[in-house]
Amino acid sequence: MALGPRLDLRQSQSLVMTPQLQQAIRLLALSNLEIETFIAGELEKNPLLESASGGVEEPDGPSVSLEAPLLSSETASADSLIAQGLGATDSPLDVDYSAETFIDDGPGDRAAERLPMADRGLGGSSDSGAGFGEDGPDFDSFASSEAGLHEYLMAQAGARLSGMDLVVAGQLIGQIDDAGYLEADLLQVAYNLDVPLYTVEAVLSVIQTFDPTGVGARSLSECLALQAKEADRYDPCMQMLLKNLDLLAKGALPHLRRICGVDEEDMADMIRELRNYDPKPGLRFGGDATQAVVPDLFVAPRGTGWAIEVNSATLPRLLVNRSYYVELSGGVHDKNSKAWLADCLASANWLVKALDQRQKTIIKVASEIVKQQEEFFRKGVAHLRPLTLRMVAETIGMHESTVSRVTSNKYLSCPRGLFELKYFFTSAIQSSDGGDAVSAEAVKSQIKALIGAEDPRKILSDDTLVDLLREKGFDIARRTVAKYREAIGIGSSVQRRRQKALGGTKAA
DSSP states (O other): OOOOOOOOOOOOOOOOOOHHHHHHHHHHTSOHHHHHHHHHHHHHHOTTEEEOOSSSOOOOOOEEEEOSSOOOOOOOOSOHHHHTTOGGGOOOOOOOTTSGGGTSOOHHHHHHHTSOGGGOOTTSOSSSTTTSOTTOOOGGGGSOOOOOHHHHHHHHHHHHOOHHHHHHHHHHHTTBOTTSBBOOOHHHHHHHHTOOHHHHHHHHHHHTTSSSTTTTBSSHHHHHHHHHHHTTOOOHHHHHHHHTHHHHHHTOHHHHHHHHTOOHHHHHHHHHHHHTSOSOGGGGGOSSOOOOOOOSEEEEEETTEEEEEEOGGGSOOEEEOHHHHHHHHHTOOSHHHHHHHHHHHHHHHHHHHHHHHHHHHHHHHHHHHHHHTHHHHHHOGGGOOOOOHHHHHHHHTOOHHHHHHHHTTOEEEETTEEEEGGGGOOOEEOBTTSOOOEEHHHHHHHHHHHHHTOBTTBOOOHHHHHHHHHHTTBOOOHHHHHHHHHHTTOOOHHHHHHHHHHHHHHHO
């Protein structure tokens, strides 16, 4: 065979993802609040984009009604011209926002209307302008949050200490964690500040007298001891009890009574006193304010089926300002400016289309989840069916990875509460009677119910739970019961027996 250069023509196929397609895929995995942040950035960059707000009444977000038989989850497109990708040649789409199509509110709006006027959120009232209620905005709600633990302690230190002692106090307070415990090495602090160790210890003694009582302790025993001293209950018996908290945790009350030299009544009184103390005094100041989870979807019963609606309250509606584009294009003559303006229009059109497609995809996936788990929505967690991403993907004709992105960081609000979409995808547990498989969440619910109803004098072991679950039709191994029990935060039979014993002591 002769060796030499030659030209060959080969045909092959490959998947090439454009930057816009990659961005559209990333949008699927974002929650509504994250989308809101993304849109805010796009509004700053693109002059042709604007958020629809103000005088025009906007329609609700995409929704679908699942009546029996279940209907299609497809919704009408927001802009047919944009869907065709007609770029610079498209024209404004005239929509009659006063039509009856947009008058009927969705489940989210109807739920708000049922609330008392004082409990409605923004936009809950039409006669209060900005929706703040009859008395206007509550400016107290905009005030800064309360001072944190460290600021509160430094204020007390400034009133009690001065000079080098105040510097030492600042170093120690800076190393107190959110629970109120000191994590510093006193010898290292003394070395770093070049002060005697007894000075650091003296300053710590002052800090331990600050409010809240127990702050600055280096262990749980010391924290409770500070509170016992404040309550004038730190006698020799209480001191021995605090030195042997490990025996109290194990429930070794007879041994503990011998060490402390008290009878059952005195021991019960001391334990009752300890229960009134705060083991983490710093947490009362909290940290960051707890943020409520905002649902991305609303599911409400409607007739014999279900209505599913995207929460449009957290998702601004974008519009392409075509009149502004026409105005700008009329005054632009150089090639670079025309290209930039065309890119802005194409980007704006694509973003509106991508957001519309995202919402329709979310509705489609959520509709199938509600269809598969309808018994859960009607009867509760015990009727949750085994469900996988593949099952949903095959039913709606999408890729499994797309369903995974849609269900990530998304929350669904229904009459039974607020659930993450991932919650509805659970593994299967085979039924012992040969019937349909059940969900792992249903088994966890049964375990929680059995343990919650157990007799304090007869704690159920994992082996006993296996037998009881088998009687209910759940054929699972003991190690699986232990795994599910730990997953829902329930201790072993030994730990529960110990807690019941301490609870009986408290009652005594």
